Amino acid sequence: MPYQARAALVRENNAPVVVETITVADPRRDELTIELQACGVCHSDLSVVTGTLPLPPPVVLGHEGVGKVVAIGEGVTDFAVGDTVLSSFVSMCGTCRWCSIGRPELCNLAAKSVTTLPDGTVRTFDAEGKPLSIFSGCGVMAEVATLHVSNVVKIDATGVAPECCALVSCGVMTGFGAAVNTAKVEPGSVCVVFGAGGVGLNAIQGCATSGASMIVAVDPNDAKLTLAKAFGATHVYAPAPGEDAAKALRKLTGGGADYAFECVGLGSVLAQAYGCLRKAGTAVMVGVARPDDQVSVRCGTLLFEEKTLTGSLYGGARPRVDFPRILGLYKAGKLKLDELVTQRYTIEEAPKAFDDLAAGRNARGVIMFPNRA
Numbered sequence: 001m002p003y004q005a006r007a008a009l010v011r012e013n014n015a016p017v018v019v020e021t022i023t024v025a026d027p028r029r030d031e032l033t034i035e036l037q038a039c040g041v042c043h044s045d046l047s048v049v050t051g052t053l054p055l056p057p058p059v060v061l062g063h064e065g066v067g068k069v070v071a072i073g074e075g076v077t078d079f080a081v082g083d084t085v086l087s088s089f090v091s092m093c094g095t096c097r098w099c100s101i102g103r104p105e106l107c108n109l110a111a112k113s114v115t116t117l118p119d120g121t122v123r124t125f126d127a128e129g130k131p132l133s134i135f136s137g138c139g140v141m142a143e144v145a146t147l148h149v150s151n152v153v154k155i156d157a158t159g160v161a162p163e164c165c166a167l168v169s170c171g172v173m174t175g176f177g178a179a180v181n182t183a184k185v186e187p188g189s190v191c192v193v194f195g196a197g198g199v200g201l202n203a204i205q206g207c208a209t210s211g212a213s214m215i216v217a218v219d220p221n222d223a224k225l226t227l228a229k230a231f232g233a234t235h236v237y238a239p240a241p242g243e244d245a246a247k248a249l250r251k252l253t254g255g256g257a258d259y260a261f262e263c264v265g266l267g268s269v270l271a272q273a274y275g276c277l278r279k280a281g282t283a284v285m286v287g288v289a290r291p292d293d294q295v296s297v298r299c300g301t302l303l304f305e306e307k308t309l310t311g312s313l314y315g316g317a318r319p320r321v322d323f324p325r326i327l328g329l330y331k332a333g334k335l336k337l338d339e340l341v342t343q344r345y346t347i348e349e350a351p352k353a354f355d356d357l358a359a360g361r362n363a364r365g366v367i368m369f370p371n372r373a
């Protein structure tokens with residue numbers, strides 16, 4: 001039986017998100033249907049609204065969700081009704097070159113599921129029966145979603161609130177993974193994190209977990225800098241208009257950073273991240289910039305200073321390994337999740353959740369779904 005579900009959609013770029021009742025079809029082969037418990041409101045969802053991530057509307061938002069499996073399609077053996085699962089916004093086929101070398105975040109299948117399920121079709125329809133795209137193979141900002149098994153990870157959520165579980169599937173994975181998986185920050189390192197939002201706060205946590213001796217949080221929003229300290233930043237810096245941020249940060253760090261993380265989504269900020277490095281330092285692009293955004297570097301800084309400029313997609317996630325690993329750190333008291341959740345919303349309040357995100361009012365806002373049973 002198809003499901004009727006309230007869902008948050010982009011109908012028009014740069015207009016408020018709309019909440020509609022959609023129809024979610026039953027799972028086909030290798031798919032499953034979940035009832036959502038919680039879904040984080042990530043800046044990447046906002047980037048679909050603004051067109052920074054150019055996905056043609058209408059799109060069902062949401063890629064940071066947790067839910068319970070309510071139906072499984074033919075051939076599904078690794079999941080059962082009642083399992084708690086997180087969405088993964090990259091599809092993991094398990095057999096392509098990238099999955100085979102342990103880099104499923106680069107899976108070839110993911111490119112086929114940017115606005116649909118991996119087979120190029122959707123299970124989501126509006127009131128007139130017209131198909132609705134889904135964000136990154138997920139579309140989990142909805143009471144119900146049907147996903148392909150390659151976009152789903154089973155977790156043990158015992159002792160972890162749904163809103164905390166949800167954040168693991170994007171913001172925590174992306175930020176923490178950028179520090180731990182991609183940069184592989186060593187004990188004693190000097191780190192600078194640009195942007196102390198849902199992703200950047202987790203990059204800070206990742207640097208702290210790795211034993212960084214100095215972690216500078218950079219954000220124009222004072223409230224975010226206060227949060228950053230609670231997540232492990234040893235120093236904070238609010239960029240002043242007209243000031244050379246890279247120079248100021250090289251001074252503050254006593255000669256430059258070993259690692260700098262761009263968690264905003266701007267080429268101009270990536271230039272600052274690269275510019276604040278010391279010799280042999282690494283700048284990591286974590287944020288999602290507009291497709292035409294660019295950065296330029298002087299070639300000599302790559303050669304004579306042996307700097308590295310790299311990217312971290314989804315924190316270099318191996319979701320089936322890293323989601324349980326992150327939850328394990330939380331359960332052991334070594335990683336903060338509760339403090340990330342600064343506001344809870346109903347699905348009807350999704351437009352307000354996006355306003356609050358755009359205005360910088362939250363570490364993370366989360367949409368909560370009451371039990372439908």
Ligand code: APR
Nearest residue numbers: 043044195196197198199218219221224263264265287288
């Ligand atoms: N320098 C430093 N920080 C900045 C700047 C800047 N020039 N401009 C904005 N910021 C800060 C904001 O004040 C905010 O605290 O960046 C932070 C972004 O946080 P969120 O809006 O919570 O975004 P988040 O979900 O963390 O995503 C950050 O990662 O996954 C991507 O698409 C996502 O590009 C986005 C980035």
Ligand code: ZN
Nearest residue numbers: 042044170171
């Ligand atoms: Zn996200």
